[in-house]
Amino acid sequence: QVQLxxxxxxxxxxxxxxxLSCAASGFIFSDYIMHWVRQAPGKGLEWVAVISYDESxxxxxxxxxxxxxxxxxxxxxxxxxxxxxxxxxxxAVYYCAQSSGRRNGAFEIWGQGTMVTVSS
Amino acid sequence: DIQMTQSPxxxxxxxxxxxxxxxxxxxxxxxxxxxxxxxxxxxxxxLIYAAxxxxxxxxxxxxxxxSGTDFTLTISSLQPEDFATYYCHQSYGTPFxxxxxxxxxxx
Numbered sequence: 136q137v138q139l140x141x142x143x144x145x146x147x148x149x150x151x152x153x154x155l156s157c158a159a160s161g162f163i164f165s166d167y168i169m170h171w172v173r174q175a176p177g178k179g180l181e182w183v184a185v186i187s188y189d190e191s192x193x194x195x196x197x198x199x200x201x202x203x204x205x206x207x208x209x210x211x212x213x214x215x216x217x218x219x220x221x222x223x224x225x226x227a228v229y230y231c232a233q234s235s236g237r238r239n240g241a242f243e244i245w246g247q248g249t250m251v252t253v254s255s
Numbered sequence: 256d257i258q259m260t261q262s263p264x265x266x267x268x269x270x271x272x273x274x275x276x277x278x279x280x281x282x283x284x285x286x287x288x289x290x291x292x293x294x295x296x297x298x299x300x301x302l303i304y305a306a307x308x309x310x311x312x313x314x315x316x317x318x319x320x321x322s323g324t325d326f327t328l329t330i331s332s333l334q335p336e337d338f339a340t341y342y343c344h345q346s347y348g349t350p351f352x353x354x355x356x357x358x359x360x361x362x
Contacts, residue, residue, distance in 0.1 A: 180342055
């Protein structure tokens, strides 16, 4: 079945780095635009980053520009989020999500999320 | 950035009630408005895309509409499994943004 599975979360000290992965299955990964969305504890959803089918286009929310990098490996059906210079305010559950032009860019499929805690 | 404002922030209702959630965009987003349902500890689930289109597998008691920059999500007859938090989301342009959510609670 169509599935996204995130991994790589954990507890990290401020200023350190972490790389999240999102393994896709059940669909043609290279056909879809992919996103990262996060949710701080008890808070709402915040879009983080998007990457086009072929990695030619990437966009980020201002709060992570210059610190986070989104990438993908279409041959291995995997999405990544490299997070550098982490801050306590980056603490959140991070979700990967798939969007499609057929749904006006709506996020149709979501992973289960991976928790990132930035704390000393 | 496009701001999405949801109202109310919380709502108490009973099984069988008709409820409506509202979302207002700070500028025109055409029909690039989507609605999600999120239950505690779970990922969001797409309910409505392009303002008024029901996602496959979502019960027909959910519906969406638009009027300019105002969008509504309606549940025609609340079921016990509908008590959750609902988010609107604009996919018109980056940075994509979500409303702050409306928490639907049992009265």
